[in-house]
Amino acid sequence: MEIAPVETAARPVVGYAKDYPAGLLAEAHAHPKAQVIYAVSGVMQVETQEASYTIPPSTALFMPSDMVHSIYMDGPVAMRCLFMRDGVATRMQNTCKVISVTPLLRELIVAACLEPLDWDLKGRGHYITSLALDEIDRSDVLALSLPLPSDVRLRRVIDAIRQMPSSQRSLGEWADIAGASERTLARLFRKDTGLTFRQWRQHARMTAAMCALSVGESLTAAANLAGFQSQPAFGAAFRKIFGITPGQVKAMGGGGLNNGL
Known part of the structure; x- marks a missing residue:
């Protein structure tokens, strides 16, 4: 599977970039890593069993590992996600949260998606992902979930x-x-x-x-x-x-x- 190398990457945080056409539905699925689900353009409708989340480009959704969810692309979507090992985003804990995306966090997510999955532990990938995690932990949590x-x-x-x-x-x-x-x-x-x-x-x-x-x-x-x-x-x-x-x-x-x- 295309996503398998991302899900099994050894680094604590890796980026994943993919563009989707309007109307595409990624049916119910789960990942073994936590995610920050974000799109630099387009709007996503993410649903879990308990809630629905509307994710425009000004926000992102933190999703814990192994949580079943579906994603509907409300128009063309340029998705740029971070996959991360459990526990590295310390403030997020184990619940879905919609967070605000600052211009800095937006740039860091895009930059992380341009790094290889085995980025240098002492190089650019390390600094980008470390700063991204700090921005995520500082982000405002928004009341954008609908039960x-x-x-x-x-x-x-x-x-x-x-x-x-x-x-x-x-x-x-x-x-x-x-x-x-x-x-x-x-x-x-x-x-x-x-x-x-x-x-x-x-x-x-x-x-x-x-x-x-x-x-x-x-x-x-x-x-x-x-x-x-x-x-x-x-x-x-x-x-x-x-x-x-x-x-x-x-x-x-x-x-x-x-x-x-």
Whole structure:
């Protein structure tokens, strides 16, 4: 397999670069090493059994070893990943985390992907990967995970909301689509996701807005997608969830990289 040399590389951190066409689905799989899943362009939708993660170019996903996941390429994706031995990213521990990607970390990931798998232990590869690990440990952790339910009725609703995050349908209207009462659906939201319907929908909307900003959409379009008429109100709500402003996300996503593409 193409990925096998990366998974068995002796170095503590190695890079992996691959470009994917729009719409490609990497079906459920796992790797024996932990990963930082990143794309210098394009947006990925990563799903585990418990949650969904939208990963635009301003963020990356730390994934522990042996975790089953799938990846959908929402448009053409230039993936640049780091595969690492368990424990080298000390702050990440053993849970999925979405992290912010600084311009420095972006460049380091790309540079690591240009190094051979057996990079010199005293050379450039050592310094690049060491600094990358330090940047990863310093990165902000972002609330970009959406809990996924197991109940099939609730899953119908959640899948539809993810397709139409700006929909104004009430919980009662979604209950009709799900084939369950409004009261049952409200209970399922709290039980299966730990969030109320309104909380889950708002988070889905904000995640979609972040994705849109990262691929160049305007602040107005992102605010509308999140269900806001007012940009200041959108900005305040966005910052409360993610700890950064919509403008900062747009700036991080718009720079792009030439190295390694």
